[in-house]
Amino acid sequence: MMNIGKAAAASGVSAKMIRYYESIDLLAAARRTEAGYRFYTDEDVHVLRFIRRARDLGFSLADIGELLALWRDQGRASADVKRIALEHVVALERKIAELQGMAGTLRALAEHCHGDTRPDCPIITDLDAGGGR
Amino acid sequence: MMNIGKAAAASGVSAKMIRYYESIDLLAAARRTEAGYRFYTDEDVHVLRFIRRARDLGFSLADIGELLALWRDQGRASADVKRIALEHVVALERKIAELQGMAGTLRALAEHCHGDTRPDCPIITDLDAGGGR
């Protein structure tokens, strides 16, 4: 039994976010003391840590809702978990490729930029002309 | 001389975004017809294309504001352009590394997940236990 600040410290999820997760029904509404303070058990902290870990792996809160349901479902099919994870990997890899494309282009352009007091710069030229498209 | 729809089509920037860029002073307010319609020149479309290209390279609108100022400044120092670009490359690479970490972890976990009807799954176990932290 602890209140929200302690649960936040124990789980790595800020008090602010715990309230937010409750407001969007990712978490069941916490029980309250007579004064209206939320209180949490070690089991609740366990759930918060699960969420925290899933956030660290880049899952959206929507994904985490599904993962939590599967986590709680002792009869789950591991295929469902795997599907969510692999879809996320695909999305991550698409994003990675996109960012790599940007970084590669910019690095190449910057390499040929004098980087001195002269105005001439291939980066500006590229932006101006559209990279030859 | 064209109105916003045509400028949008010609530049690849949506009419919605053109208005938004104007509202945040990234663009000067467009001239208007007597009826209040914005109108644009080929030169304006040129600016819009610059912005579009910079967005495609992942620059923030704040960055683009600086780049536009440099673009217009015939006396610019290419060092200023290069600095903005390289700072952006650093940010991109940091993000790439972060996403690669997530994707790598998940791919490794998913490899050992049967992906069948059994509930047992290392992905769930990892989320539960926190990846050994």
Add this chain to the structure above:
DNA sequence: CTTGACCTTCCCACGTTGGCAAGGTCTACA
């Protein structure tokens, strides 16, 4: 003159997090 395609402004939504304000509660200490 009507129809439909365009334009205008304004508000709302997404997703996740932080910050701040105004107020209530609890705890420890004088």
Add this chain to the structure above:
DNA sequence: TGTAGACCTTGCCAACGTGGGAAGGTCAAG
């Protein structure tokens, strides 16, 4: 007992960039 300070509560605003839609005005073609 009083009070200070640390905690809790709710609520609103901000970010970032984009899209959607409503309600209404304008324009061109038939």
